[in-house]
Amino acid sequence: NLIGFDLPLTVNISEMVRYHTGIFGFTGCGKSNLCSFLIRRALEKIEGISIVIFDVAGEYLIHLLDLEPRLFSTEDFGGNVDRVMDSQAMPETLEQMIDRDVIMKRIERLIDMGRIQRLSLSPPLKQIPLNMGFLLDLFGEIARGRRRGAVQAAIALNKINRLLVRKGYDDGTSLDEVRKDMEARVELEEILEEFLSSVHSMSGMVKDVQAVMGILEEGLDKGEYEGGVEAIRNAEWLAEKVAVGEYRGVNIVYLPDPKDARHIVSRFIEQLLWLKKTKGVGRTVLTVLDEAQEFIPDRTKKEDFTEQSNIAVEALLRQGRKYRANCWICSQRVAHLNVNALQQLHSYFVSVLPRFYDRMVIADAFSLSYDLLDRTTELDIGEWLFVSYKATKQRNVPAFIRTPNNEEIMAKRLQA
Ligand SMILES: Nc1ncnc2c1ncn2[C@@H]1O[C@H](COP(=O)(O)OP(=O)(O)OP(=O)(O)O)[C@@H](O)[C@H]1O
Ligand SMILES: [Mg+2]
DSSP: OBBBTTTOOOOOOHHHHTTOEEEETTSSSSHHHHHHHHHHHHHHSSTOOEEEEESSOOHHHHHHHOOOEEESSSSTTTTOOHHHHHHHHOOOHHHTTSHHHHHHHHHHHHHHHEEEOOOOOOOOOOOOBBBBHHHHHHHHHHHHTTTTTTTHHHHHHHHHHHHHHTTTTOOBBBBHHHSSSSSHHHHHHHHHHHHHSSSSSHHHHHHHHHHHHHHHHHHOOOOHHSSOOOOSHOOOOOOOHHHTTOOOEEEEEEOOOOHOOOHHHHHHHHHHHHHHHHHOSSSSSEEEEEGGGGGSSOOOTTTHHHHHHHHHHHHHHHHGGGTTEEEEESSSSTTEEEEEOOOOOOTEEEOOOOOOHHHHHHHHTOOOOHHHHHGGGGGOTTTTEEESSSSSTTTTEEEEEEEOHHHHHHHHHHHO
């Protein structure tokens, strides 16, 4: 509702998703509450959407509990309801509205449904393809090493290259394919044997070449080299599940350690954009970053992953729209946010920002007057200055609004 007019403000939620949205205000002003409410609306309006909320403070499981969210975490809850409860923030105001037991039961049900899962920090298992490219690399390394065997390796490399050209192979041709062509196989074996007989006991290298010969002779042990490997449940796995797999609806990623959170967010976004580029645009995937100051601070370092998360989030904000990969960010500390990222947001809600400098950053980033921003200091909890270039009829006209209380909606739905 518009404050002072008792009129509803009509907002196009699809546009709020498409053009990225920001929610800013000091701690306790109701950012997570509003964000949860908007998530509900996005789910209702956008068919097949996947929403992924990165939550460092444990606020969203409870806020969205009635929607049966999936919860992923680096924490191991061991299927224990109490441990899940202890990790999540339960607003006091909510405790007056709803019995704790009702919440416990719901979480228990999520556990039973297998919707609460551990997320690993392990990098993806990359399978190294055993192909001609691999062999070229192997000999290339020895040749460039300029140590023993370098000249012989260079000779072998040249011969392998000629074989490739003659046969119409390339570096992607598998050793198995070469194995099936008798002529090529014999020729390759001769090249490898000649190399082996000309070098002495450089054990690692000799063993490698012997292993390649073994493959040419007996083929690959399928189980060992191809397929059959269960993906580790990590950031890349999650990206695949939400972009092209079956994980639609609400997915909460609870990452209490900020460094882990940045690590996982950057890998998730990178994989998400890659999948969108290579496997088709597909469904809308909305990434929500609460406590965004953790992910896009203006000062960055490699060691704590702020550099990686900044690059990833900026890429998502810049390129995502083309691929239906969108982003909402919430933050309480605007002054030290990456301004390039801020400028990609087309809709934003601003609540009380007590520090002048924070208000100045918002005013500058979005070309609003300082006077207008000063009026936000009088706003109550759940009241916002809302500006949107895309999602309202009056484009870019600032409006002061009051938003519904997500806790009430949630409590009502749980009790129904
Ligand atoms: N629209 C609203 N109507 C009424 N009360 C609200 C509304 N939004 C939030 N509140 C109340 O304000 C309190 C803080 O809300 P919330 O946790 O969403 O704030 P926050 O900005 O996310 O805070 P933090 O920065 O600490 O995460 C809650 O206890 C909630 O009951
Ligand atoms: Mg919050």
